[in-house]
Amino acid sequence: MNDVILSIKDLKTYFPVHKSKGQMVYVKAVDQVNLDINQGEIMGLVGESGSGKSTIAYTLMGMYKPVGGEIIFQGQNINVLNNKRPLSLKKNLQIVFQDPGSSLNGQHNIRQILELPLKVHKIVPKEELSDRVSELLQMVELSPAYMYKTPGAIGGGERQMVSIARALACNPKFVILDEPTSALDVSIQAKIINMLIKLQQKRQLTYLFITHDLSLMRNIATRVAIMYLGKVCEIAKTGDFFKNPLHPYTNMLLSSIPVISDEEEELRPKKIVSSGEIPSPVNIPPGCSFHMRCPLRMEICSQIDPVMQEMTPGHFVRCHACQGG
C-alpha cells in the first residue's frame, strides 16, 4: 500500500441555519466523509454546486471547525482551526482558490504578494527575497517584469498563475486546488493544468483537485471521488472509474457531459437520462440522499442510507442497487 499523506475519517461539517421547535437545524455540508489521499497522487474530488466539495477543502485548511471526525496529516491529528495550527504544518498544506480576482490582494503588487509567504515561513534570508520572487515567477512561466504589476493589471490566467506561485512559495507537500480553472477559458485552462502537472511531478506534490469537470479528471487524476449532498458516493482509480462507472449519479453526470467527438459519445452511458435537481441540503431526504432522482430506485433506498462498500479492489461505491440490494 502507498503512503497515506492525508486521511479524513468520518468528517462532519455542519452549519447552523435556524431554530425550529427549540432545536437547531443544520445544513450538513459534509457528512461522514472518509477519504485517504496517498503521497504523490492527484485526487479528483468531483461534484455539483452545493455538494460540499469546497467545504471539505476549507475544513482541511482549518477555516471551518468540523462537528466530528478526524483529519490526519502525515500521522498527526490536525483537527483544529487555522490559528491554532503550528507554522510548520501550515507550510506543508496550501490552497489555490477558484477566483484569483478575489484571492489576491488588489492593493499589493505581485512582488509583495509572493514575498509574504517567504517572509512568514522564513524560507530565504532578506537579501535573496527578490531573486526568489523572480524564480517563482519563472516557475509559473511569467516574466520577472510582472513583479511590479498589481493583480488588477494582468489577465485572469496570469492571476491564477500568481496564486499558484504563492501557494508553492513555501515548498508545501500537499496542495488543495479548489476549482483553479473553472473561471478561465479552455485554452488557458489547458496551459495552467499542464503547468500544474509538471510542477507536481518535479516537486513530488500531492494534489486534492476539486472540480465539477469530469472530463478534466479523466485526463489528469490518479483517483476520482464523486460527492453528492455532502457524502462521497463513489471512489475509484481513474481508469476503472471511467471504464466501469457504478453509481447511478456518476452515470447521470457522465451522460450529461457535452463532448466533441463520436469516440467520446460512445463512452457516455446512454441508459440514464438526467432528471430532477439537487434537493436543499437542509431537508436531505431520508435513506439514500440520491433516491429521489435515481432511476434504479428500490424500496430500501428511501429507508436506509447505504454504506460504502468495496466492489472491486480500490473501487468503492455507496449504493444499494450496485451492491445487489
Next chain:
Amino acid sequence: MSDHPLLEINDLQVWYQTFDGYSKVLEGINLYVGRGEKIGLVGEAGCGKTTSMRAVLRILPEGQAYIPQGKILFHSQDILNMNDRELQGVRTKGISMIFQEPSAALNPVFTVGTQITDIIKYSESGKGMSKSKIKEMAIQAIKEVMIPDAERIFDCYPNQLSGGMKQRICIAMAIVTPRELLIADEPGTALDVTIQDQVHKTLKALVEKKGMSLIMITHSLGVARELADRIYVMYAGNIVEVAKAKELFSHPQHPYTLGLMASVPRLSGGGLAEGIYGQIPDYLHPPQGCRFHPRCPQAKEKCRLEKPPIIDLGGGHQVACFPNLEV
C-alpha cells in the same frame, strides 16, 4: 428555401466608447440564419459573441456603443434603421432572447406568472384576449418547458425557484408568444452539468417543435456540437471559421479552432494539449493584420500586416486565414 435568410448580418462593426478612446470590439462580422436553422456561435470570453447578438436586438448600452458600419437584416429590413415602432414589432413578434444569468433576467418583485402574462398582454397576439385565456397560455408555456405543477409555479416569486427552474421560466417567456428566432446567450453556463443538459434538451425540443430558428451563444464546443446545425467560431470580434457542425469537428481549419479543440479535455483521455499561448487582445489597440497572429503558432509575416481574406472551402465551410492559401 426562400431567396433570403431570416436574419443576415453584414460586415457589422461595434465599438465601445471608453476614456481612452474607442474599444473596437467587432471588426466586421458576417453571419446568416436560415428558417428553422440552429446556429452555434462559439468563442471564448470577451470575443464579442454577446455584443453581436445584443446589437441584433438593439439592446447595447446606449451612449457607449457605437456602430460605425454594418447591416442587420431581419426579413430583409435593416434593424439598425428601424424606428421605435418597427423595432417593437421585431422584439414582440420576431426575435426573443434568453440571457446567461436567469436570476438577473427575472424581476424579483413580481411573480413568475405576472412576468409571463405581461409578455402576452403587450404582444400582438394578446390584444383583446381575456384574462383567463392569458393565464391559460402562460401556464401552457410553463408546462412546455417541463416544469411539473405549473399552476403552483405560476404564483411563485423567482427567489423561490432553483437556478434550473428560473432558466426554464426564461425559456417559457421567450416562447410564450410565437417568434421566429430565439437567441440563447449561454443559457446553461450558470447551471450544473446535469441541469444544463436538461435545459439544453428542453430548448432543443421546443425549438424543433415550433419550427423556430435558434442562435446558441456558447463558449463550449461540446454544447454547440449537440445543439447546432452550423457553427460559427469567433475570435476577437471576427468570425474565423464557419462550417456545418459535423464538418467543423471532422475538418477544423483555422489555427484558433484547432487550438481550441485541442484544449478541450476529452472524456476518452489522452492528456491535454498545450493550450493557446497568450490571451485575447486589448480592443483599444488591436493587433494589425489578423487579430489572432500574436497567439498563432502558424503566423507568417503577411499575417502581421494584412487582414486575412475569407476563403470558401465549399459546402458552406469558410475560414478567414492566410496559411490555408499556401497549402
